[in-house]
Amino acid sequence: MPDKAIFQMAVKAVNDTAGPEGLVPTLLVFGAYPRMTPESLPSPSMVKRSKAIQKATKALRKLTAERQVADALNTRNGPDTADVLALPLQSEVLVWRESNGWNGPYRIASIDGHNVTVDMINGPTTFCSTVVKPYYRPDPLWTDPDALHKPPAEVTVPVPVPSAAQPRKRGRPPGSKNKCKAKAVITTPGAPFEASDDKEISNLVGRGVFKFELYNEEAHGGIRIFKSRLVQEVKGKTTKPYEKSRLVIQGNQDHGKEAILTQSLTIQRCSQRVIMALVPTLLQLGMTIELRNITQAYPQAQTNLKRTILAHLPTELVSRYPEGMLLYVIKTLYGIAEAGVHWWATYHRHHCKELDMSMSTYNPCLLITNGEADADVFGLVGMQTNNTLMLGTATFLSLEEKKLEVAQF
Secondary structure (H helix, E strand, O other): OOOOHHHOOOOOOOHHHHOEEOOOOHHHHHHHHOOOOOOOOOOHHHHHHHHHHHHHHHHHHHHHHHHHHHHOOOOOOOOOOOHHOOOOOEEEEEEEOOOEEEEEEEEEEEEEEEEEEEEEEEEEEEEEHHHHEEEEOOOOHHOHHHHHHHHOOOOOOOOOOOOOOOOOOOOOOOOOOOOOOOOOOOOOOOOOOOHHHHHHHHHHHHOOEEEEEEEOOHHHHHHHHHEEEEEEEOOOOOOEEEEEEEEEEEEEHHHHHHHHOOOEEEOOOHHHHHHHHHHHHHOOOOOOEEEEEEOOOHHHHHOOOOOOOOOOOOOHHHHHHOOOOEEEOOOEEOOOOOOHHHHHHHHHHHHHHHHOOOOOOOOEEEEOOOOOOOOOOOEEEEEEEOEEEEEEEEHHHHHHHHHHHHHHH
């Protein structure tokens, strides 16, 4: 037997028995010696062993990468709220408001599942964990890493970070000497918001969103009756003010939603990045990027509800209708749990049918034109509830505008 093979066997034997607690097996690809016989071939050289290990490592890395890619494709893309739900009570957080973005900081009062109750200026308010994020105050060590090593006399005092502006409670603060500024006057006839309330109800009834129905103990006795309210606002306060009303169903503690789908699809971040990555190139080809917003989207859904929804009349309308009158909701309204799903189905079908678009294989909210009828009609659309990010030719954007007018969204 060659001296090299004998030396390799000796090293292997030492490695297998050199442990402090007894036998320590050493794994060598194609290099283990379970039994030695006079007919056994010499062990492979170190070069061959190294090549075998490299091939095995390469194959293992390839299998690991394939598994990671498969797991990533099958993972639902959504906001990670683990950090928020793990925060202790009284921690400072920021809250997302559609009007002004991230506001705060506020303090957490309680956490129940994915509902986070925050101490606001007007009292505790409950938010979904997806619109809450931790608030981090600046650390002086980031700006001066040597602060801990300086003598006490030279340590700089960090400038206190002012809290974000808190919304003021309703009413003028005590002792205020500011005089009321002249405002435009609403000239709508009738009592305040009476005309806008009637217009909102008439429009909803005309579109078949709900109908009036008298309470019947036999038919409605076992059905929960929700509350409703009219959200009244004054729009255009500085130039031409006008009154605006919106009917909302108060669907809190809706236990019937547990048996139905209530989560509407939203665009993934990677799909948004695909659109933005194509912008510089396609703009040079004469295309345009636009953002579309559909106002009062949910009541415009064209599919009917799959369950019975009854609601009391809003307080503003009780005196105008007979006692016991209810709202029998046929289509979706704000406040109903599945409203977002019905609107998404309506808006998605509008893009596929009217604009001849197909959805991406990995994200239903990313749509692209088929391009079979006219090569000049190219568009890429990302859907996010009632907002759409569109990148396309002038012909496509003009067609999208015309189809919206026909659909009366």
